[in-house]
Amino acid sequence: MLKLENMTAGYGKTRIVDDVDLEIPAGEVVALLGRNGMGKTTLLRSMFGLCDVFAGRLTMDGTPLPLERPERLAQHGLSFMPDHRGVFPSLSIEENLRLAQRRSYTPPVDVFALFPLLRDRSRQLAGVLSGGQKQQLGLARAMLAGERLIVVDEFSQGLQPSLAKAALEALRRIADTGVSVLLVEQGPQLPLAYADRIIGMVKGRVVFDEEVPRLRVNPEPLTNLLVVG
Numbered sequence: 001m002l003k004l005e006n007m008t009a010g011y012g013k014t015r016i017v018d019d020v021d022l023e024i025p026a027g028e029v030v031a032l033l034g035r036n037g038m039g040k041t042t043l044l045r046s047m048f049g050l051c052d053v054f055a056g057r058l059t060m061d062g063t064p065l066p067l068e069r070p071e072r073l074a075q076h077g078l079s080f081m082p083d084h085r086g087v088f089p090s091l092s093i094e095e096n097l098r099l100a101q102r103r104s105y106t107p108p109v110d111v112f113a114l115f116p117l118l119r120d121r122s123r124q125l126a127g128v129l130s131g132g133q134k135q136q137l138g139l140a141r142a143m144l145a146g147e148r149l150i151v152v153d154e155f156s157q158g159l160q161p162s163l164a165k166a167a168l169e170a171l172r173r174i175a176d177t178g179v180s181v182l183l184v185e186q187g188p189q190l191p192l193a194y195a196d197r198i199i200g201m202v203k204g205r206v207v208f209d210e211e212v213p214r215l216r217v218n219p220e221p222l223t224n225l226l227v228v229g
């Protein structure tokens with residue numbers, strides 16, 4: 001179980017994320033939704049020491065974790081794919097994947113079956129890939145590294161719909177083995193189909209946290225979140 005308590009964070013002196021509590025139990029896929037500029041990216045970044053944190057605590061299964069950069073938290077099995085995908089452009093696809101792979105962990109999903117491009121072009125530099133192709137590499141890296149937690153910003157950015165669906169199904173299978181998954185997504189369709197919970201964010205605060213089956217019956221909170229704000 002990942003637990004984030006009283007997170008308040010931003011940039012310089014500006015507070016963007018305001019006193020957010022978040023829980024993601026092992027085995028759950030949680031989607032974070034909200035209109036542009038509401039602080040979703042900043043909330044994810046705050047967990048990985050990538051913005052200024054004014055207050056807040058991160059624990060995994062009750063053990064406090066430092067709010068440190070992704071490469072440090074990777075040692076604990078926590079992976080983060082940022083909105084710019086976080087791939088190493090001057091390394092090959094193969095090298096990018098090898099760096100992400102944990103020695104003692106194999107995810108329950110074959111990333112090459114999911115994204116055949118990664119095998120077909122394994123020797124090519126990541127820097128020459130298109131945005132959608134980098135997204136596939138970034139997601140594969142997150143799946144290989146996230147033994148306990150996978151955090152993904154802008155999940156379906158640049159992916160064709162069938163691939164986005166397959167990738168989320170894969171994350172669902174990974175979660176089913178006890179991994180916590182948190183993803184930011186622009187639209188509600190994929191989260192409504194595959195997530196367990198949806199968290200809504202407005203102006204740096206969590207405004208609702210609802211089980212997906214309830215939202216399927218009554219999507220009003222989602223409509224308010226994404227249309228009215």
Ligand SMILES: Nc1ncnc2c1ncn2[C@@H]1O[C@H](COP(=O)(O)OP(=O)(O)OP(=O)(O)O)[C@@H](O)[C@H]1O
Binds near residue numbers: 036037042
């Ligand atoms: N590096 C930065 N320095 C200063 N302000 C920033 C920085 N990055 C983001 N912001 C500001 O923080 C606010 C929240 O941005 P954030 O990217 O967290 O929102 P978001 O909900 O992820 O939106 P989007 O979907 O557009 O990415 C915005 O007002 C943005 O201008």
